[in-house]
Amino acid sequence: MIAGRDQRRKFSNKLMLVLAAAATVLALLPLGSILLYVATKGLLALNWDFFTQLPKPVGEPGGGLANAIVGTLILVGLASVMGIPLGIMTGIYLAEFGRGRLAWLVRFTCDVMTGIPSIIVGIVVYGTIVVAMKRFSAIAGGVALAIIMLPLVTRTTEEMLKLVPNSLREASLALGASQWRTTYSIVLRSAMGGIITGSLLAVARVAGETAPLLFTALSSRYWHTGLDQRIASLPVYIYTYATTPYEEMHRLAWGAALVLVAMVLVTSIAARLAGRRAGGGR
Amino acid sequence: MDTRLLVEDFSAWYGQTQAVKNVTLPVYASQVTAIIGPSGCGKSTFIRCLNRLHEVIPGTRTRGRVLLDGQNIYDDKVDPAEIRRRVGMVFQKPNPFPTMSIFDNVAAGLRVHGLPPGTTAEEVVEKSLKMVGLWDEVADRLQDSGVSLSGGQQQRLCIARALAVEPEVLLMDEPCSALDPVSTLKIEELIKGLKEKYTIVIVTHNMHQAARVADYTAFFLNGQLIEYGVTSDIFTNPRDQRTEDYITGRFG
Ligand SMILES: Nc1ncnc2c1ncn2[C@@H]1O[C@H](COP(=O)(O)OP(=O)(O)O)[C@@H](O)[C@H]1O
Ligand SMILES: [Mg+2]
Numbered sequence: 001m002i003a004g005r006d007q008r009r010k011f012s013n014k015l016m017l018v019l020a021a022a023a024t025v026l027a028l029l030p031l032g033s034i035l036l037y038v039a040t041k042g043l044l045a046l047n048w049d050f051f052t053q054l055p056k057p058v059g060e061p062g063g064g065l066a067n068a069i070v071g072t073l074i075l076v077g078l079a080s081v082m083g084i085p086l087g088i089m090t091g092i093y094l095a096e097f098g099r100g101r102l103a104w105l106v107r108f109t110c111d112v113m114t115g116i117p118s119i120i121v122g123i124v125v126y127g128t129i130v131v132a133m134k135r136f137s138a139i140a141g142g143v144a145l146a147i148i149m150l151p152l153v154t155r156t157t158e159e160m161l162k163l164v165p166n167s168l169r170e171a172s173l174a175l176g177a178s179q180w181r182t183t184y185s186i187v188l189r190s191a192m193g194g195i196i197t198g199s200l201l202a203v204a205r206v207a208g209e210t211a212p213l214l215f216t217a218l219s220s221r222y223w224h225t226g227l228d229q230r231i232a233s234l235p236v237y238i239y240t241y242a243t244t245p246y247e248e249m250h251r252l253a254w255g256a257a258l259v260l261v262a263m264v265l266v267t268s269i270a271a272r273l274a275g276r277r278a279g280g281g282r
Numbered sequence: 283m284d285t286r287l288l289v290e291d292f293s294a295w296y297g298q299t300q301a302v303k304n305v306t307l308p309v310y311a312s313q314v315t316a317i318i319g320p321s322g323c324g325k326s327t328f329i330r331c332l333n334r335l336h337e338v339i340p341g342t343r344t345r346g347r348v349l350l351d352g353q354n355i356y357d358d359k360v361d362p363a364e365i366r367r368r369v370g371m372v373f374q375k376p377n378p379f380p381t382m383s384i385f386d387n388v389a390a391g392l393r394v395h396g397l398p399p400g401t402t403a404e405e406v407v408e409k410s411l412k413m414v415g416l417w418d419e420v421a422d423r424l425q426d427s428g429v430s431l432s433g434g435q436q437q438r439l440c441i442a443r444a445l446a447v448e449p450e451v452l453l454m455d456e457p458c459s460a461l462d463p464v465s466t467l468k469i470e471e472l473i474k475g476l477k478e479k480y481t482i483v484i485v486t487h488n489m490h491q492a493a494r495v496a497d498y499t500a501f502f503l504n505g506q507l508i509e510y511g512v513t514s515d516i517f518t519n520p521r522d523q524r525t526e527d528y529i530t531g532r533f534g
Contacts, residue, residue, distance in 0.1 A: 176367035
């Protein structure tokens, strides 16, 4: 009797294990095939020229997407410079000071913004900044990406700060430290790992955004000439080149895709490492 | 005997709940005063009012006066940060700053308030660690993380951190309840040694601990001060029936 029940339990344990493993494989399959497909297609396009040359006019062979690589770095950099500090500060406000209606409103807005399709952000930035400046620009693209990053950074910062035990805040306050000092030198420092991880994941998230850039930064065949000028980026080049009929451009689009995936991958790995190194909320 | 702290008709609330009810109590200088009473009777709330830490919890309020050397710490002009320097606190669970080294933990308060004139951080840290008997155990690893120490060591580190800013009063909220008996004994010895220089208020739910370390004992019940007096009187000759019931273990 007891032996039978024991065996049944062992069997169902095993069955669940097999099912879970199968589900994992099934989930990893599309991810793996995407990576493999992009890698095989992309590797054919990558050469020295790809990283150093400007795009050639239609029909001419060769050339590269160096300007788009630099452009993506600039756009993501601009977005980070604007989005990360603002997001961290808003997160600090929500976690440490935010009570009452204003905090509720900020939190609600963040949640809504996380769900808003990025193309909407693009249209809004177009309607405001692009129209006001009367031209597409890197700065408009950076603002659009920053707006997409903002709720992500804010909410991770808030979550991470909330993981810091209250006993540390009280220990600091009991020493006579002000609330700001407590937040800055105790709470923020304890949560730093998690905040860096969250910020880097937000960077990885916006690096591949295409739709908002079509309305804001547009694209360019040349090197970047100023933040108030239109600027090239990898996602937009993938989009435009992939939809042309030219074999050569398809090839470059695959190359761009691989470079973009690699950038995102490296950022994500850096995010995980940063989280582990700093030890999160420990 | 000097009165270091004089609590006058003091009450404290969490929202609508009153946790401390019209308490009046003198705390004598260079003496150990124990607060005893069943769990939930307002002991923690009460001592958190003595360094104005109660007010950092949203929705709380207080009424009444607490005189520190004659000055009301709840006066509008008083800076709570300065009060918290003069009235240090040690918590129930050891809470060293996990991102800081042993050295930086002890020096944390100095970074806020500045060094006493004519001293260096190294001197103050060494002196504070010696006072809690931790110096010999950690002298060769001051740069290790504060959380690498054992629980008892961590608690003594927290006491050193509180002492480094030279408070006049040291509040301790069940400082041994998370510790093993050996560490508890060490802390009790430490308390006896510290009382020459500091006025100590210790919350404990362990009556034997109160009997061992305290000169004066206050018995709280449901937020009220039931009885207060010399420790030996409270334990051998309580005036109130409820005190007697509590110390003879009939409830709590
Ligand atoms: N943060 C809080 N919010 C609301 N009520 C609290 C809070 N902390 C304590 N209380 C209440 O106040 C009363 C006294 O609690 P406390 O001072 O912690 O008692 P003790 O330290 O004697 O165990 C209890 O009824 C408790 O439920
Ligand atoms: Mg308590």
